[in-house]
Amino acid sequence: MDSLGEFGLIARVTAGRTYPDSVLLGPGDDAAVVTAADGRVVITTDMLVEGRHFRRDWSGPRDIGRKAIAQNGADIAAMGARSTAFVVALSCPADLTVAEAEDLNAGLWDEASRAGGAVVGGDVTAGDHLVVSVTAVGDLAGASPIRRDGARPGDVLAVSGPTGSSAAGYALFVAEVEDHPDLLAAHRVPQPDYDAGPAAARAGATAMCDVSDGLLADAAHLAVASGVVLAVESARLPVPPALREAATELGADVLDWVLGGGEDHVLLATFPADTALPSGWTVVGSVMEGGEKNGAEGAGSVTVDGSEWTGVRGWTSF
Numbered sequence: 001m002d003s004l005g006e007f008g009l010i011a012r013v014t015a016g017r018t019y020p021d022s023v024l025l026g027p028g029d030d031a032a033v034v035t036a037a038d039g040r041v042v043i044t045t046d047m048l049v050e051g052r053h054f055r056r057d058w059s060g061p062r063d064i065g066r067k068a069i070a071q072n073g074a075d076i077a078a079m080g081a082r083s084t085a086f087v088v089a090l091s092c093p094a095d096l097t098v099a100e101a102e103d104l105n106a107g108l109w110d111e112a113s114r115a116g117g118a119v120v121g122g123d124v125t126a127g128d129h130l131v132v133s134v135t136a137v138g139d140l141a142g143a144s145p146i147r148r149d150g151a152r153p154g155d156v157l158a159v160s161g162p163t164g165s166s167a168a169g170y171a172l173f174v175a176e177v178e179d180h181p182d183l184l185a186a187h188r189v190p191q192p193d194y195d196a197g198p199a200a201a202r203a204g205a206t207a208m209c210d211v212s213d214g215l216l217a218d219a220a221h222l223a224v225a226s227g228v229v230l231a232v233e234s235a236r237l238p239v240p241p242a243l244r245e246a247a248t249e250l251g252a253d254v255l256d257w258v259l260g261g262g263e264d265h266v267l268l269a270t271f272p273a274d275t276a277l278p279s280g281w282t283v284v285g286s287v288m289e290g291g292e293k294n295g296a297e298g299a300g301s302v303t304v305d306g307s308e309w310t311g312v313r314g315w316t317s318f
């Protein structure tokens with residue numbers, strides 16, 4: 001990195017990039033200028049910290065770039081919006097090579113394009129650890145944002161894809177078992193379905209969030225915000241066969257991964273009971289009465305097969 005310098009690196013990562021029409025001014029000035037179709041802007045931020053969210057001996061720079069965008073694009077999708085622009089702040093350790101920084105940038109752009117947006121600016125500094133902090137901007141294109149507080153008793157609870165693969169990949173990395181490449185890949189790079197959010201909004205979703213901490217932990221956020229109880233039925237949860245195989249191999253409980261594993265960034269939403277769900281969505285439970293809107297986060301806000309879940313509900317950072 002020394003050879004290139006801060007501005008050399010910025011020139012490298014912005015060279016030759018083209019931007020969608022929603023980007024009125026891209027990188028190079030003090031700030032970028034973007035436009036949203038109906039004047040409202042959806043904005044969110046999440047960071048990735050080396051050692052806490054990824055390890056450089058498990059994930060390559062391209063994976064890290066993709067994951068940093070994916071976790072933000074999933075939050076935009078969880079509002080029912082489409083990502084349009086991302087700004088990326090990077091803290092680069094001295095041993096990060098120019099080639100690695102370029103690969104990380106390629107990963108950012110790959111995933112930004114998949115999400116429908118572009119990297120319109122950022123910041124680069126030196127630091128002891130690799131940190132990738134992303135802010136994402138999204139466009140509701142006329143739709144109402146799908147909040148966490150709209151679930152109503154009688155609604156169904158649904159997921160946009162299976163959970164647990166990232167947690168399974170993490171467990172395989174820790175155990176140094178490398179015979180499930182798909183699960184290792186799912187840990188390195190989540191694959192959110194960015195269309196699932198706007199599709200759920202069009203279908204009439206009443207509440208939505210992405211699964212970053214764990215299915216039950218994130219369901220509890222919906223339950224508490226909405227003042228309801230979410231009743232998960234374990235038999236309805238989608239479980240990829242590889243997950244069951246890996247659980248058997250490691251002597252783990254597959255339900256701990258499915259219910260408590262974070263970072264898959266699938267979407268979790270509630271819909272009125274008679275809704276024809278968009279493709280990819282699976283009903284996993286129902287919304288019951290109980291709790292106080294925006295009340296305390298009690299253990300009873302989410303049940304599994306009618307009972308309180310005593311296992312892992314999700315990842316806690318502190």
Ligand SMILES: Nc1ncnc2c1ncn2[C@@H]1O[C@H](COP(=O)(O)OP(=O)(O)OP(=O)(O)O)[C@@H](O)[C@H]1O
Pocket residue numbers: 045046071075210212213
């Ligand atoms: N430092 C902060 N200042 C203001 N609001 C914050 C801060 N940190 C988090 N929040 C807000 O708190 C809410 C919950 O944040 P959280 O990071 O848990 O959401 P998330 O991004 O969906 O989850 P995850 O970080 O696991 O992906 C969000 O609305 C977020 O904007």
Ligand SMILES: Cc1ncc(C[n+]2csc(CCOP(=O)(O)O)c2C)c(N)n1
Pocket residue numbers: 046051052053054055170212213261262263315317
């Ligand atoms: C090296 C390493 N150790 C553990 C994990 C697992 N992990 C870290 S943060 C998180 C949830 C989201 O947290 P946050 O709210 O901070 O975004 C999970 C499941 C990982 N990815 N890499």
Ligand SMILES: [Mg+2]
Pocket residue numbers: 045046
């Ligand atoms: Mg967050």
Ligand SMILES: [Mg+2]
Pocket residue numbers: 046071072075212
């Ligand atoms: Mg998030």
Ligand SMILES: [Mg+2]
Pocket residue numbers: 074075078209210211212
């Ligand atoms: Mg979220």
